[in-house]
Amino acid sequence: MIRNRAARLPVFTALIALALMLVSPGVIAEDKSDDPEYWLQRLGPALTKTSYRGVFVYARGDQVSSMQVAHRYRDGMVEERLVMQDGQIGEIVRKGMNVICVLPALGRMELNNVIPSGPFAEAFTNQLMPVDRWYRPEITGRDRIAGHDVVRLALNARDSLRYSHQLWLEESTGLPLKGKVLSISGDVLEYFHFTSLTISDNLADHEFMVQSEGREVYRTLAPQSSVKPEESMEGWTLGWRPNGFQPAAAPRSGSGQAVAFSDGLASFSVFVEAAAGAGMPSGASKIGATTVYMRRLEKNAEDFLVTVVGEIPLETALKVAQSVDIEDSVVLGARVP
Numbered sequence: 001m002i003r004n005r006a007a008r009l010p011v012f013t014a015l016i017a018l019a020l021m022l023v024s025p026g027v028i029a030e031d032k033s034d035d036p037e038y039w040l041q042r043l044g045p046a047l048t049k050t051s052y053r054g055v056f057v058y059a060r061g062d063q064v065s066s067m068q069v070a071h072r073y074r075d076g077m078v079e080e081r082l083v084m085q086d087g088q089i090g091e092i093v094r095k096g097m098n099v100i101c102v103l104p105a106l107g108r109m110e111l112n113n114v115i116p117s118g119p120f121a122e123a124f125t126n127q128l129m130p131v132d133r134w135y136r137p138e139i140t141g142r143d144r145i146a147g148h149d150v151v152r153l154a155l156n157a158r159d160s161l162r163y164s165h166q167l168w169l170e171e172s173t174g175l176p177l178k179g180k181v182l183s184i185s186g187d188v189l190e191y192f193h194f195t196s197l198t199i200s201d202n203l204a205d206h207e208f209m210v211q212s213e214g215r216e217v218y219r220t221l222a223p224q225s226s227v228k229p230e231e232s233m234e235g236w237t238l239g240w241r242p243n244g245f246q247p248a249a250a251p252r253s254g255s256g257q258a259v260a261f262s263d264g265l266a267s268f269s270v271f272v273e274a275a276a277g278a279g280m281p282s283g284a285s286k287i288g289a290t291t292v293y294m295r296r297l298e299k300n301a302e303d304f305l306v307t308v309v310g311e312i313p314l315e316t317a318l319k320v321a322q323s324v325d326i327e328d329s330v331v332l333g334a335r336v337p
Contacts, residue, residue, distance in 0.1 A: 053207065
């Protein structure tokens with residue numbers, strides 16, 4: 001009996017193969033799970049259109065914090081609520097372009113300090129770019145995070161002007177559940193890691209309402225700018241920026257000017273303003289992957305302050321800042337004799 005069954009197996013296998021050949025090619029989906037381009041294409045939409053709730057740990061330098069997050073995409077609008085899990089209670093609630101920050105009773109909470117860099121950055125979700133031109137994407141294996149199967153995607157920088165990234169993407173949605181930003185030498189500068197996660201399209205409305213008490217600060221996010229950087233830099237010019245970094249927004253900074261740039265994964269902003277006084281700081285500071293470089297610039301006996309902030313190496317920030325030139329001090333609010 002065993003011999004008869006064994007004899008039938010090749011025939012049975014051949015029939016299955018023949019049936020698969022006769023099926024319409026459109027019915028059989030091509031397996032792209034090992035193609036890094038496939039995951040890159042899914043990443044942007046996954047960040048915006050996946051609805052979920054969870055808790056993630058976020059480390060920047062020697063600062064480690066835990067955040068609770070609820071995120072949903074409904075009727076073409078993103079709604080999100082972030083709640084600090086450590087120290088004083090604070091939260092951020094976003095509905096479309098409107099953001100409410102509830103500050104802790106003690107101290108202050110900066111919006112940019114609680115949002116991980118890399119793919120969580122607003123510039124990435126709003127502006128998809130050919131990331132593979134500036135990073136070498138590679139699938140490095142499979143894993144499991146917070147009960148979900150994930151694909152490990154490495155994005156290795158093609159030059160020393162930007163950092164490399166590692167992402168763990170949830171297989172069914174492409175949502176990043178873990179990420180690392182690596183220095184040129186391979187050291188981990190910052191990371192985030194979901195410890196619990198539920199992906200669901202049935203999140204209740206109350207999960208996106210302010211629920212803690214404290215001083216509320218309202219902010220409206222500026223829509224993505226389509227203007228060229230030259231049109232946004234009123235009174236100043238930028239002589240150099242790393243290849244691939246394109247203008248992502250052009251917010252104003254007091255009486256000065258500011259322009260944000262992104263290469264599709266990392267971002268940095270350049271602020272130019274009239275110096276308030278002789279005590280204005282200059283120099284560099286670094287927290288995790290975030291670099292802040294401040295440079296004093298004198299033009300026509302007037303002092304200006306150039307600040308570069310972003311997830312870029314110090315050498316890149318320094319070179320960007322040194323390429324700034326002042327053309328019109330009146331536009332920047334300087335005192336003109």
